[in-house]
Amino acid sequence: MKRASGVTRRSFIANAASVGLVLPSILDKGLAVSAPATAVSPLSETEPLRLHRNESSYGLHPGAVDAVRAAATGKPNRYPIEEPNALVEALAKKHGVDKENILLGNGSLELLRLATQAFCSPRRAAVVAEPTYEAVVSYCPLIHARSIKVPLNAEHKHDLPKMLHAASTGAGMIFFCNPSNPAGSFVEKEQVERFVHKIPRGVTLLADEAYYDYVDTDRYESCLRYVKEGLPVVVSHTFSKVYGMAGLRVGYAIGRKDLIKKMTGYRLGNSPNQIATAAALAVLKDDTFVAHVRKQNVEVRDYMYKEIQAMGRTYIPTAANFVMIELGRPAKPIVEALKERHVLVSRLFPSVPTDMRVGLGTMAEMKLFVNIFREVMDAHPA
Structure with a gap:
């Protein structure tokens, strides 16, 4: 290694x-x-x-402190309806997509569950790296789906050719954590581009980019561009890391509209809450x-x-x-x-x-x- x-x-x-x-x-x-x-x-x-x-x-x-205070003393007795809609609009503007491309979650963890439910089944496995962030692996048994584990390569990165091969044997989703947790490595954008365009028909790529805010090299690129190209890709982002909001639980998915609609069908609703949403709106401004x-x-x-x-x-x-x-x-x-x-x-x-x-x-x-x-x-x- x-x-x-x-x-x-x-x-x-x-x-x-x-x-x-x-x-x-x-x-x-x-x-x-x-x-x-x-x-x-x-x-x-x-x-x-x-x-x-x-x-x-x-x-x-810091932009969230006053927002949290105001939300906590505002109307917490009301269900969160208008506030999440405003956050969706702000995120759509930030990323240059339509509102229908965005789905909010109670942290990105909820979004990984929704994707697993939407794209996997007893006949459609999830292809994951080994080791990786284990949420998808833990969700698969709940819907009687398999997870196919592909070891990281010698450079501690996702072995994309082997993941593609595994996906061709009856998968519904490829889980691609980039940058990788727990390795911390990332796959260069040229390799990702070749990989995305070879994804088998009927397979969705779930790109977990929880740590993309920390990347400091132009050799990395978010998979958001492939959403805009209309490819079968869903990207998950979180406010838990660089924004310091792990205790408030806000995440969001950006994906092709039909994929987001399918995930929405498994959503419980009323998340994130008003206080978390107010904080997320505030941090996007600075x-x-x-x-x-x-x-x-x-x-x-x-x-x-x-x-x-x-x-x-x-x-x-x-x-x-x-x-x-x-x-x-x-x-x-x-x-x-x-x-x-x-x-x-x-x-x-x-x-x-x-x-x-x-x-x-x-x-x-x-x-x-x-x-x-x-x-x-x-x-x-x-």
Whole structure:
């Protein structure tokens, strides 16, 4: 396998009116941007260092704070009807598509379920990478559908030719997580273009792009262009990551109109809620915070690369807000030892038993992590 060579918690400012969300500091030009923690409180069982769910350590997008406060004191006694419609219109404008190309969800997790229900069946399998984000795999048994797992290639990327071959044997959907979770890798746009145009008839491509906001290279391209070309593609995006809205649960799918209509038929309705929708509308109005978080993520990523190399370990170069480290020994004892020190990292991945995924928090959090990680590794030699 080709690889690159190689405690505290986030600090929160509580505010009851904003439902305990992080309030921003006010910086230049009156722009509100959450500042990364420069110091962290002692870790404990109830306040661990959370590097296991790829959450943002930079808090809620500041544009959403006032919106959340207003929505919470506005009309929460009414069902969310007008607000989601406004969000659909805003997203359609942002991405240059029609409203009928957009479907909102209670986080992108709901959208992955809807797609699995819409495009898979006992006779139509889901083709997935191994390892990958496991939502689709977990949903398949609920509708008596199979999941066909295709191992990542030697570069820790989706093996697109093998996924196409698997899809030709009776699949209804290909699940394509790009950038990849948990690997952090991405497939270059030229390869994706060839792949998309070879998808077998009757198969839908579900492109999960939860981490596309973090990508900082022009070798990557969203699959949104293929939706606009009328190909059988659905793209899922989320407000949970770079926007810091994981606790509010807002995601959306962009797809060909007939595919979105089919997914809508399995939707429960009344999601997302008014407060979450108000926050999502607010964050779309200002990209300053996103640029800030992306910049911090690159700095922390590069710091982690350096420290991992200094420890004599390797990593998979990442296009997301986490990094996969090759430990050179079973990951389970390391993960458990970190947990005993109140540091939470990813679940175990059976197909890569010596790898450990670590979320990228603030620089202060990651410096704390490195110190604890080094001690744990020294205590558990290969």
